[in-house]
Amino acid sequence: MSIFTDLGINVDNINKRNASYDRILPAMLIIDISGSVEKYSHKMITSILDLVKKLKKNDTHNNNVMLCIMVFNSSYKTILEFTRLGDIDEKLLEKNLKELHYHGRTHTGSAVMAAFDEIDSMRAAMRREGRKFYVPITFLVTDGNPNYTSSSDHQHEEKLLQESYETILKLQETKKGFFNVISVGDNVDPEIIAKLAGKGTPLSIDQTDIETLFEAVSDTIDSAANNMDTMDEETLNEKYDAFRQKISNYEEDE
Amino acid sequence: MPCFSVSSATKGQNHIRRGKPCDDAVFTAVSGECRAVAVADGAGSRTHAAQGAAAASKIAALFVSQEFDDLYSLPAGEAGSMVLYIVRKALADRAEELCCSVRELGSTLMVCGAHNDGRSLTIHIGDGCIERPEGNGSVSVVSDYEHEEAENITELITSASPKIKEHKSCRRLVYMLRTDGTEPLLSDPCLCRLIFSLAVLLPEAKFREACAELFIVPDDSTVAVAGDLSAAVDTVMSATDTTVLSRLLGIPEKTVRCRRSCYRRVLTAAASSPCTMSKMIRLSRQHTAYRTIKKLRPLIDCGLLQYRNGFFRMEK
Structure with missing residues (x-):
């Protein structure tokens, strides 16, 4: 007979309680929905939904991965707040994605800063609740360069862009987050994209490769969530470099 | 020790x-x-x-x-x-x-x-x-x-x-x-x-x-x-839940409550060095070897305390 049965202790109850002890992997997608993206909006919607579906197939991810999706053009909007994969209502997400209006300009700076605020709130909430979490992964997908309606608009956005460059660099230096920049198509401003990538290398893919891109994003989240083993900073950096490699491999295949 | x-x-x-x-x-x-x-x-x-x-x-x-x-x-x-x-x-x-x-x-x-x-x-x-x-x-x-x-x-x-x-x-x-x-x-x-x-x-x-x-x-x-084994035994006998101890020793909880301090003294001493019967009689506050063995029987039966060649020992 088991020692715990002898002691009158129900190990199953302990294990059930243990199941709720989790360490969260926060993942954030910042998606550009400016006017120029409209031509492949359908691909974008199906790819995001496929990403959620694919990740949800893994029971562990349902509990341990928290996803947040933010979209931006001239303004930004969080269409999915940090939510456990298992709790994501796919129908509602699909509805929200389909209701998006692909128009306006590309104000990346304000969106990136808002995304960091969202991550900070999530961190604070987790600390309050005594929950443990891993280094958040962020993917910024954009297809354009910033264009402004007025000079004040320009100044404001430039200021926010500058702030986001500094925040990304700080994030990378303090190892408090992984920020991946993926530019889609050839209408991007390489200088801005390079600055947004901070110390990392920005990725660029052809707009026909949207599905491939999201597959790689999904694989990266999957791999990070599957490998929540002890590691050091160097390995963690390598892990995300592998993501970049993966994308470039796809490009070569094309 | x-x-x-x-x-x-x-x-x-x-x-x-x-x-x-x-x-x-x-x-x-x-x-x-x-x-x-x-x-x-x-x-x-x-x-x-x-x-x-x-x-x-x-x-x-x-x-x-x-x-x-x-x-x-x-x-x-x-x-x-x-x-x-x-x-x-x-x-x-x-x-x-x-x-x-x-x-x-x-x-x-x-x-x-x-x-x-x-x-x-x-x-x-x-x-x-x-x-x-x-x-x-x-x-x-x-x-x-x-x-x-x-x-x-x-x-x-x-x-x-x-x-x-x-x-x-x-x-x-x-x-x-x-x-x-x-x-x-x-x-x-x-x-x-x-x-x-x-x-x-x-x-x-x-x-x-x-x-x-x-x-x-x-x-x-x-x-x-x-x-240190005697420190470990001392800590365990002081801090272990009565129910757990009673199940491990196979004796009623009431008996654990009565004998806990005795068992703590006995085990701590036996973990430090082999103890003679007369020392055990004193530590268990009994008058005879028979009564001492009877009182310590649960510890001996569960293997925590060994009695051989006239000495009580606790070995891990």
Whole structure:
């Protein structure tokens, strides 16, 4: 007979309680929905939904991965707040994605800063609740360069862009987050994209490769969530470099 | 007064699912009057984590047990650096054998060396936790790892300049070393106390069975308890829940409540050195050998106390 049965202790109850002890992997997608993206909006919607579906197939991810999706053009909007994969209502997400209006300009700076605020709130909430979490992964997908309606608009956005460059660099230096920049198509401003990538290398893919891109994003989240083993900073950096490699491999295949 | 050690390494559920080996390793070494136990948690992200953890724990335990006196007399912080240096040298040799780079053998390391004269030394690199269960039921932390931000980043013995936490004491103490895989369960002080009690009260094989049954957790989980046996018994007999003690000893709870202090005196004395019948008669506050044996029968029956050649002993 088991020692715990002898002691009158129900190990199953302990294990059930243990199941709720989790360490969260926060993942954030910042998606550009400016006017120029409209031509492949359908691909974008199906790819995001496929990403959620694919990740949800893994029971562990349902509990341990928290996803947040933010979209931006001239303004930004969080269409999915940090939510456990298992709790994501796919129908509602699909509805929200389909209701998006692909128009306006590309104000990346304000969106990136808002995304960091969202991550900070999530961190604070987790600390309050005594929950443990891993280094958040962020993917910024954009297809354009910033264009402004007025000079004040320009100044404001430039200021926010500058702030986001500094925040990304700080994030990378303090190892408090992984920020991946993926530019889609050839209408991007390489200088801005390079600055947004901070110390990392920005990725660029052809707009026909949207599905491939999201597959790689999904694989990266999957791999990070599957490998929540002890590691050091160097390995963690390598892990995300592998993501970049993966994308470039796809490009070569094309 | 003898020191003791008990350990158990349980493979994590994620490792079982992925067909990976247990990346935790634990090694115990005894040299003369000193005993050392080392626990290493191989970094899952490294290709030869299990081999690295095995090599690191083995060399660290052997080195600390053999060189305890010299290490203990070194100025604060130097014993840890010395152990790290030796472990790294051993890892370099192992890497050569395995034809891989040293970094692929990365692991954390916790070592506890205890001398029969009561001195003890702990060295801790990377995550995991070294704790000291107290007689009042609380668990005090000797050294742990403060994650600055995310939970999956830690320092390894192969990191450039890992932080070494070292602790020395000349008091008779008992330590519990545990890898981060145990955290889902042992961050609960009740379970932590229970595991400590089982480590002291059960034979090692049974303790391992209990750990295998309990640690159904994602990561590999290793627990090692080491230190002064009489201090361990004293702590366990003071802090263990009455129900648990009554089930382990096979006697009613009411009897445990009446006899707890007697059993504590008897076991603590027997753990320190073999006791004669007359000493046991005095400690158990009985008048005859017959009544003493009768009172201590539950301890003898469950194997905690041995009576042979006219002496009572508690051995682990």
